[in-house]
Amino acid sequence: MPSVKRRVKQWVSRGADRHVRLAVTGLSRAGKTAFITSLINQLTHLGTQPNLPLLQLVQQGRALGARREPHPHMHLPAFDYENAMHALQMTPPTWPSPTRDVSEVRVAVRYRPQSAAMRALNDMATLYVDIVDYPGEWLLDLPLLSQSYPQWSQKQTSMLTGKRAELAKVWQAKAAQLDPLAPADEKQLAEVAASFTEFLHACKAHGGLHWVQPGRFVLPGELAGAPVVQFFPWMGALTDDIKAKADKHTNYGLLKARYDYYCEHVVAQFYREHFAKIDRQVILVDTLQPLNVGPDAFHDMRLAVEQLMQSFKYGKSGLLKRLFSPRIDKVLFAATKADHVTPEQHPNMVSLLQQIVHQAWQQAAFEGIEMRCQSVASVAATTPGFVDVKGTQHAALKGELDDGSGVTLYPGDVPNQLPDADFWQHQGFDFPSFRPPHVPLDAPLPHIRMDKALDYLLGDKFR
Numbered sequence: 001m002p003s004v005k006r007r008v009k010q011w012v013s014r015g016a017d018r019h020v021r022l023a024v025t026g027l028s029r030a031g032k033t034a035f036i037t038s039l040i041n042q043l044t045h046l047g048t049q050p051n052l053p054l055l056q057l058v059q060q061g062r063a064l065g066a067r068r069e070p071h072p073h074m075h076l077p078a079f080d081y082e083n084a085m086h087a088l089q090m091t092p093p094t095w096p097s098p099t100r101d102v103s104e105v106r107v108a109v110r111y112r113p114q115s116a117a118m119r120a121l122n123d124m125a126t127l128y129v130d131i132v133d134y135p136g137e138w139l140l141d142l143p144l145l146s147q148s149y150p151q152w153s154q155k156q157t158s159m160l161t162g163k164r165a166e167l168a169k170v171w172q173a174k175a176a177q178l179d180p181l182a183p184a185d186e187k188q189l190a191e192v193a194a195s196f197t198e199f200l201h202a203c204k205a206h207g208g209l210h211w212v213q214p215g216r217f218v219l220p221g222e223l224a225g226a227p228v229v230q231f232f233p234w235m236g237a238l239t240d241d242i243k244a245k246a247d248k249h250t251n252y253g254l255l256k257a258r259y260d261y262y263c264e265h266v267v268a269q270f271y272r273e274h275f276a277k278i279d280r281q282v283i284l285v286d287t288l289q290p291l292n293v294g295p296d297a298f299h300d301m302r303l304a305v306e307q308l309m310q311s312f313k314y315g316k317s318g319l320l321k322r323l324f325s326p327r328i329d330k331v332l333f334a335a336t337k338a339d340h341v342t343p344e345q346h347p348n349m350v351s352l353l354q355q356i357v358h359q360a361w362q363q364a365a366f367e368g369i370e371m372r373c374q375s376v377a378s379v380a381a382t383t384p385g386f387v388d389v390k391g392t393q394h395a396a397l398k399g400e401l402d403d404g405s406g407v408t409l410y411p412g413d414v415p416n417q418l419p420d421a422d423f424w425q426h427q428g429f430d431f432p433s434f435r436p437p438h439v440p441l442d443a444p445l446p447h448i449r450m451d452k453a454l455d456y457l458l459g460d461k462f463r
């Protein structure tokens with residue numbers, strides 16, 4: 001090929017290639033690793049055994065194939081797809097291990113362009129999808145950027161009710177020993193901070209309470225053990241005298257200095273470094289687990305989701321706009337683990353999620369961001385069917401429990417709106433955790449509506 005023609009072709013080909021940075025988040029155990037693993041798995045089977053009938057690219061016969069490629073940001077850990085798949089393909093299969101930090105993976109999807117003009121120049125185009133997994137807890141820290149240390153401390157005090165207040169007693173007793181104006185005792189501060197961090201973990205583990213601040217304390221990643229994650233809210237009285245005299249060599253002053261440092265170098269830094277570069281965002285919400293636990297857990301999940309949404313409320317002169325130029329144009333809220341309930345309950349899952357999300361969404365200025373709610377099972381561990389009870393057919397699920405025993409059950413009705421007292425008293429809801437399905441090595445993972453999610457997130461990029 002003459003060199004000018006070749007260069008034109010190369011140039012056109014580069015023009016046909018696109019990039020999209022897709023971030024996946026959600027509170028811990030929401031299903032992020034399973035979602036990303038399934039997403040990669042489904043895409044890499046596009047060329048051989050497509051399992052995405054609702055993806056328009058597949059319907060139009062334009063999908064050619066996909067493969068994983070080295071991700072571009074070498075300072076970020078790689079999303080561990082191999083290990084996740086290894087866990088799912090073990091005998092017996094197991095769920096991938098929990099993850100604690102941000103990670104990234106790139107998938108290149110080859111397809112035939114849609115427009116005749118593009119096709120005349122190029123028979124193939126590539127969409128590079130960079131997928132980022134980060135803990136939703138990190139987004140819970142956004143309000144810290146507009147609160148001073150005393151204001152944040154006051155807010156924390158007002159949140160200490162019910163179960164949370166009970167769990168807080170140990171660290172509060174330790175903090176009460178501190179003299180705010182005494183020379184900073186780093187050892188003592190570290191001990192109270194450790195006790196405060198244990199309290200945050202206990203809120204999640206024992207209370208089913210997910211709204212925890214600072215979010216990095218429960219998922220510190222590389223910051224574990226650093227002084228920047230060794231502070232706690234000041235619960236004692238704050239007199240003007242303390243505020244005036246507490247320089248950074250005092251207990252109170254050092255706590256305040258660490259808080260300020262955390263806001264600037266951890267929270268703001270996350271928004272500048274990671275959040276600013278996201279094009280599309282998936283927020284995974286496990287709506288079923290809090291229904292299993294009870295009203296406090298459900299209320300708390302709602303609070304946490306509302307808080308997560310604040311990160312998409314840029315406003316004209318909002319805090320986030322001042323930090324960077326946000327570019328997210330689509331957000332998908334997905335209610336995960338839909339295979340835990342029978343298919344006729346899926347619409348209820350979606351309307352429940354919509355209720356959680358919409359109230360907050362409608363009141364806010366989310367200019368230029370499109371939003372959708374849907375339900376999804378990244379890796380379907382059950383098969384739906386019917387059981388005959390005295391001559392009547394009832395919807396049921398078949399699956400394997402963690403111990404390998406097979407069960408057929410009906411876990412309960414999902415409320416289609418925010419559950420009221422009556423729901424908690426009478427209806428109840430109970431589902432076990434299922435073992436992942438046995439999948440042949442070369443087959444794609446079974447899922448529910450991953451294709452619909454992909455079509456919403458990426459469909460318009462396959463032009």
Ligand SMILES: Nc1nc2c(ncn2[C@@H]2O[C@H](COP(=O)(O)OP(=O)(O)OP(=O)(O)O)[C@@H](O)[C@H]2O)c(=O)[nH]1
Nearest residue numbers: 028029030031032033034095098099377378379381
């Ligand atoms: N049945 C079913 N269970 C799921 C599905 N996705 C996730 N789970 C369950 O939820 C657990 C948590 O899923 P992960 O994908 O590890 O969640 P995560 O958000 O990455 O969790 P962390 O890394 O701990 O923050 C899994 O171990 C499974 O038990 C699904 O599609 N179906």
Ligand SMILES: [Mg+2]
Nearest residue numbers: 032033098099
């Ligand atoms: Mg994970």
